[in-house]
Amino acid sequence: MSEQSGNGVALVTGANRGIGREVARQLAERGYEVLLSARDGEKASAAAAELAEGTGAVVRALTLDVADPASIAAAAEQVQADPGRLDVLVNNAGIGSDFGVSGVDPDFDKIQAALETNFYGAYRLTIALLGLLRKSEHPRIVNVSSGMGGVAEMGGWSPGYRVSKAALNAMTRILSTELAGEGFLVNSACPGFVNTDMGGPMGAKKPVKDGAAGIVWLATLPDDGPTGGFFRDGKPVAF
Numbered sequence: 001m002s003e004q005s006g007n008g009v010a011l012v013t014g015a016n017r018g019i020g021r022e023v024a025r026q027l028a029e030r031g032y033e034v035l036l037s038a039r040d041g042e043k044a045s046a047a048a049a050e051l052a053e054g055t056g057a058v059v060r061a062l063t064l065d066v067a068d069p070a071s072i073a074a075a076a077e078q079v080q081a082d083p084g085r086l087d088v089l090v091n092n093a094g095i096g097s098d099f100g101v102s103g104v105d106p107d108f109d110k111i112q113a114a115l116e117t118n119f120y121g122a123y124r125l126t127i128a129l130l131g132l133l134r135k136s137e138h139p140r141i142v143n144v145s146s147g148m149g150g151v152a153e154m155g156g157w158s159p160g161y162r163v164s165k166a167a168l169n170a171m172t173r174i175l176s177t178e179l180a181g182e183g184f185l186v187n188s189a190c191p192g193f194v195n196t197d198m199g200g201p202m203g204a205k206k207p208v209k210d211g212a213a214g215i216v217w218l219a220t221l222p223d224d225g226p227t228g229g230f231f232r233d234g235k236p237v238a239f
């Protein structure tokens, strides 16, 4: 193992900008060694250097396109080789490929794209890293979902995004159940309507740091924390 922090190693996907970048920053601030991943390796390197600069934090860049199974396999192999440890996985990478598209006039290519990144990407990556997470004494998985994926209160429009996040929430339930006896805490988080490249154009005003805080809370839960839940700002949301 290379450099080690007191709190272990955390991998965040889609962490070159937006909520993922801020989650990476907050985890580094708490003493985690952060594997800051992005599909563009140069952007990952730039963001990792910016976050680490002058802080003493260990933030390492990792190239990872979650929509590409080969990229997932290569990244998992790299993490297994160095640092050879993983305690926290934050599946944050996401796209809104069909915001505002009508469910009665769907674009199936856009639905497929949303599923590839938001659902298959998170699921494939989790399974690729499960062996390492199983070696952790306190494994945590946070799936960054959305209230738009809650079936109980689901409305219309944006079918690809909604279905992909509902599927991600189902993955949270399935894995939290099957891994319950192994010390895992697996939860979904809705960051709220946050002022990022994704939320900003639609008028979101919530600061990025506040949207990230509820995700970091789930990533750093104590052993008696919840599992199989869906939370926004630390409060339960209907699945």
Ligand SMILES: NC(=O)c1ccc[n+]([C@@H]2O[C@H](COP(=O)([O-])OP(=O)(O)OC[C@H]3O[C@@H](n4cnc5c(N)ncnc54)[C@H](OP(=O)(O)O)[C@@H]3O)[C@@H](O)[C@H]2O)c1
Pocket (backbone or CB within 6 Å): 013, 014, 015, 016, 017, 018, 019, 020, 038, 039, 040, 064, 065, 066, 067, 068, 092, 093, 094, 095, 117, 121, 144, 145, 146, 147, 190, 191, 192, 193, 194, 195, 196, 197, 198, 199, 200, 204
């Ligand atoms: N903002 C909101 O109001 C809001 C509300 C509810 C849920 N969320 C969820 O929160 C998460 C983060 O959203 P955000 O607001 O920070 O969005 P954002 O500003 O658009 O950032 C999205 C991030 O995901 C990355 N990404 C996209 N496709 C990827 C892929 N195939 N592989 C790896 N990374 C990929 C992007 O990388 P590139 O720079 O390479 O594109 C970027 O780093 C998403 O899952 C989103 O659905 C956001």
